Amino acid sequence: MAEKILRPVWRSFTEKFLGNAAEWVRSGGCAVVWRPAKGGPAAWLLLPLDDEGGVDAMPEAAYWAMLAVYLEKYKRIARGHAKGLATVRVARAYEHEVEHWCERDSKYPTSTRELELDCMTCAACCINNRVVLDDEDLARLEGKDRPDLVKKPYIRTEKGVKLLALDKGTGACVHLNGTLCGIYERRPDNCRWFPAGTEPCLISRRDEFGWVD
Ligand code: SF4
Ligand code: SF4
Structure with missing residues (x-):
């Protein structure tokens, strides 16, 4: 909406x-x-x-x-x-x-x-992003039933820092399904807090889709 x-x-x-x-x-x-x-x-x-x-x-x-x-x-x-x-x-x-x-x-x-x-029809910030994961994020991702979510191919590591993996072809987060998050309830804090309408959001929309707000 x-x-x-x-x-x-x-x-x-x-x-x-x-x-x-x-x-x-x-x-x-x-x-x-x-x-x-x-x-x-x-x-x-x-x-x-x-x-x-x-x-x-x-x-x-x-x-x-x-x-x-x-x-x-x-x-x-x-x-x-x-x-x-x-x-x-x-x-x-x-x-x-x-x-x-x-x-x-x-x-x-x-x-x-x-x-x-409308974030539901956008998802620009889910492409070519850098979502750093802390211990709380990893625990929430894994939960009681998905130990695979805290390993490759869902996770990448840069200089010892764990990040959500990106699709090598599209650059989209591996959990992006169309324009919706495939792990919405488990999504990391950095995804939860990303504020719509601020400059990082507008930059994502401009850089990914050429939209000017
Ligand atoms: S926060 Fe901004 S870039 Fe991310 S989905 Fe919502 S409108 Fe798109
Ligand atoms: S976990 Fe969900 S909200 Fe976060 S970047 Fe991936 S698709 Fe987007």
């Missing part, structure tokens, strides 16, 4: 317009601020934070956008136009990705956008 999701809209700003960027983020969007740096302007994310702080201070969509470009830590801005917001520099290798988010969203006039996603 399709789910309605409200996601932040991305905008690109130069540092001169930091005040506008902060206003955009406070109204629900996310921003990339280009600041002077050695080798040319560098991309910094400007993201919302609530006033409380703590581990859940950042909304899920913003946090997963950071993860999508391999960032985990941010700094809370202490003064100026963007006081109280989060910022973090994007590695040069991922600047093209955040630029793409801004280009994709340039047609949306407001700072948030509603979209409908």
Whole structure:
């Protein structure tokens, strides 16, 4: 069943317009601020934070956008136009990705956008993925009746880390059946928690099917 999701809209700003960027983020969007740096302007994310702080201070969509470009830590801005917001520099290798988010969203006039996603007819995130399995996942997969699920051909190992195996031809998870999970009740935590409508989801849909949300 399709789910309605409200996601932040991305905008690109130069540092001169930091005040506008902060206003955009406070109204629900996310921003990339280009600041002077050695080798040319560098991309910094400007993201919302609530006033409380703590581990859940950042909304899920913003946090997963950071993860999508391999960032985990941010700094809370202490003064100026963007006081109280989060910022973090994007590695040069991922600047093209955040630029793409801004280009994709340039047609949306407001700072948030509603979209409908139906995981039951998508499964993009079940293709060419990297689902790491911990002991709890392995125990749930195996249960009392399927010791085969924690061995080849269902599991692959990379540098000692256990992962769900992918079909060598299609790149799909070996448990994917059409667009449905063949082990839904036993699926690993990383599959359960993958949040629809965040940037990693939108990246999967774009990279696997060319869909732009
Ligand atoms: S890519 Fe997104 S919409 Fe598609 S199945 Fe995964 S979470 Fe759902
Ligand atoms: S276990 Fe299920 S939800 Fe997880 S990647 Fe495979 S098919 Fe998708």
